[in-house]
Amino acid sequence: MDVIKDLFKFLMERKKFWLVPVIIVLLLLGLLLVLGGGSAASPFIYTLF
């Protein structure tokens, strides 16, 4: 829960309100991922992610 609180505090500070729905959808997806036990393989070549 701490991370969600921190994330929304951050969005308020940055005034990036349009990202709120995007992040909610992503967090729900993330929840599915966690519940589904999926793992994340590290992609790619640079530090961009």
Place this chain on the structure above:
Amino acid sequence: MKILGISAFYHDSSAAILVDGQIVAAVQEERFTRKKHDDAFPSHSVQYCLKEAGLSIDELDAVVFYDKPFLKFERLLETYYAFAPKGLRSFIQAMPIWLNEKLFIKKRIKDELRDIEEFDAKKLNLLFPEHHLSHAASAFYPSPFEEAAIITIDGVGEWATASICKGKGHQIEVIKEMHFPHSVGLLYSAFTYFLGFRVNSGEYKLMGLAPYGNPNAEQTLHFIATIKKELIEIYEDGSIWIDQQYFDYATGLKMTHNSKWNNLFGIPKRNPDDDLLQVHCNLAFAIQKVTEEIVMKMAIHAKEITGAKHLCLSGGVALNCVANGKLLQEKIFDDIFIQPASGDAGGSLGAALAAHHLFFEQARKINLPDLMQGSYLGCQFYPNEISSFIKKQKAIAHFHENENELLEKIAEYIKNGKIIGWFQGRMEYGPRALGARSIIGDPSNEEMQKRMNLKIKYRESFRPFAPSVLEEDAHLYFNMEGKSPYMLLVSDITENIKEDLPNGYHDFDMREKLYYKRSSLPAITHVDFSARVQTVSKDTHPRYWKLLHALKAKTGVGMVINTSFNVRGEPIVCTPKDAYACFMNTEMDILVIEDYIFLKEEQPEWDNRKKWQQEFKLD
């Protein structure tokens, strides 16, 4: 104030610990795990730092991570949004990592620290300065300057890819930033990728390849013009705009759109095993020149807007010592300080320093020559540890109680063309070996570059070697004023040691250029008469300095070739065990660990060679 800095999860993880503003220890995780550019949480490094400082986690005033993960996440989402629907594949790959791991970084750090030792999580003060602020802090606070302009340039942090700041006293003010996807570091990495080297480690090879380019060739001039006309726009303040139609890094899984680059430059992307042709050298030369132009413009602008006399540099691009040398040569600033761990490994130190001076508002005490202690901030091994290693290994070593006798002997070996593994004192922090974990040899030996590259380092023959020279003698061989203790400046050799060039030298092919004797110190003179100099001072590394002196007494030249103690693909050695393995697996002649000399011909049978070659993948 006791502060632990951490950089992790991207590349070159590291930890650093400060006690009352003094750097007690700083070290990279790759040295312990033996995995080059290791991006794992730096557990070993943290343990080492805590041990060196004699502290527990509960005693720390803060643990500081070197960037702001949420801000990076914001950049990712906005980038994907801006490029949509392009980038869907990379979005699908990136998001699970963020949603599973990277967003939960506070928890992750606490969990990892708990694996090291139990502590009171509620009391832990966890801070997150911005990536480029960490870089700026890593350059300014250790510098000897009360006031300075600070330039940071790298691939990308959160949004920033470069910044101009002003440091004064214990304050740093960020004046200007350049934002993703426009990035000098990523531009250079794109060329690294297109020329068949690995992004994030091959940039150094690209820089070494550039002098083989023909500066007068029409093709080279065409490449420079094409880069500036088609790929980027360079503004007067040194910022750039990159035409994203040619690049794939913003949302894709590679750096460049190869077919478009093929059309632009008339060559396909080089594969890592393909031969290096003159056209590749010319392209490397072109991007190096363009990078130098950008850095120069940025420095001139930084001078204008800060009015400072001194400059501090950090970020991965600050490891481009050719550009640094030009910057010094142009005398835009009176003096320059470059953080020796300028890449992300230096982020842990910068983050800790930023917390100390900016968050806790602690005053700054300037140390001379600087705060970095020669960058000898890693582990060291004591006589009992070394002798027990020798026993366990059943190695044959000769102990020398008398230092002068030891150094005399080593100097004689060097004079006779032997290649020495040199392991002394605390390990270096940052990518360069500075005489603590080095392989050294005679710079006047014509065969040395070839032998070291092919028989010792197992790396590409075109790669140059750097000299370590007595600080007081540097001016005899190099056109440089002042010092270069961290091997981060390239300087031309002096006329008196240059050999005359034949007509049409620039039209020679790579191999002809490489093996043409260009100076009386051929092993450290690059094909364009430059050298990446390390000046050795009596104060920062007395034993190394004494060795150079002993050598000077024998040969008249107080200088050695100095290359890192590792082979291609391997992190620099950390322990006596790593050093002995590297010594036995290569054609190195002699190993010196503190006061012990190991001669190759006396060592017992060694049968791990094949296994070891498989262990380190070529970079």
